Amino acid sequence: MFVRLQRKLQTQLLSGLRSTRAPLRVKLQTRACASTSSALRLHSDHLVVSYEGTQMRLNFVWLRDHCRSASSYNSKTNQRNLDTGSIELNIRPDTTAVEGGHLVLTWRDGHVSKYSLNWLAQNSYERKKQSTVQPRILWNSDIYKNKNVPSAKWEKFMSCDEELKQFLQHYLLYGIAFVDDVPATVEATEAVSKRVSLIRETTYGGMWSFTSDHSRGDSAYSQLALDRHTDTSYFQEPCGIQVFHCLKHEGTGGRTLLVDGFYAGEKLRQRSPEKL
Structure with a gap:
């Protein structure tokens, strides 16, 4: 069992007042x-x-x-x-x-x-x-091959503030983090989510379950494979953290694909800076 936290692919740009004019010669x-x-x-x-x-x-x-x-x-x-x-x-x-x-x-x-x-x-x-910008560790598939994915154990995550702090620090560095051994219930998933932050209401609700029953007009409710994408990008305030927990799985397929958009952006900057 795992809980996946996915970084919002949005960067806040800091700006300040800037003047391109030459210094004014005044008598001060x-x-x-x-x-x-x-x-x-x-x-x-x-x-x-x-x-x-x-x-x-x-x-x-x-x-x-x-x-x-x-x-x-x-x-x-x-x-x-x-x-x-x-x-x-x-x-x-x-x-x-x-x-x-x-x-x-x-x-x-x-x-x-x-x-x-x-x-x-x-x-x-x-x-x-x-001031120091929050550092990021960019990653590709090597993070899984080398088993460097940041994670925490559920019991310690829920009971130890120091474990929570370390988990959040890893999340800020990588943009993803895992909580292992979470009981396969909506209630346990909700408890993990509230340990991190408040749960935000969306058009789907706060906490919700979905499966391939076509109950909504969304490909996530089907057996179709979902390619790389970001969720809630069309919201005025897209989700900052998303939590996923596989409660039950039968059959084949259903693997989760994670992509670091900042890594992709950095590669684009290095190879084709004129396109940015």
Whole structure:
């Protein structure tokens, strides 16, 4: 018996504000403390702060919107007092400074914004783009030949949080993972699913069984062989994880074919990059 988890073949693309224009030469007063390991470079709509080996590209609108002064931000409720829509899109500061580990900006209306460099490093969109991307291990049929498929035993999976953690880490790395020795019941399958996440309702329901009885207009309910495909791609939010459990099998055939779409995409990129 096995439970199969299949990775959703969808990648979220991170994007940020980028300017292709050359730096605007404006008369801004800039100063930095010699004791602070940071540097500033001013551009037309953003500034670049170098801090502890990281370069943060900070848009002026974003900076004004994230001002932590009492008039702009309620520190008790962690909510803005500032109306984001009131910020001019061409806003830029009159003066900039790095003082005592803080970036200090004075805007043209006289408002002063002060940001901890450490806070900017932790919260800016630029730092998040530079953060480590979740690694992936791409695979082909060798993963089965070499018996490297990640798996966990059902009893330990259900009772040990450390086993669950390791299982999820393997799932994130490979996009597939197996739970072995699961009792051949819908209830046990549901328990395994809920151990990982909430069960999402679809047009088929939450948990459902299917066999070759033609009860639905779907090839999965027939004896036809199913070639490589992804499920629920037509949904506004396709399934992130799919769980399959073979409860009973009679006759021949019915083997499950798994394909790593990211592996196929990487091969295409290597062989025909012009087609991407």
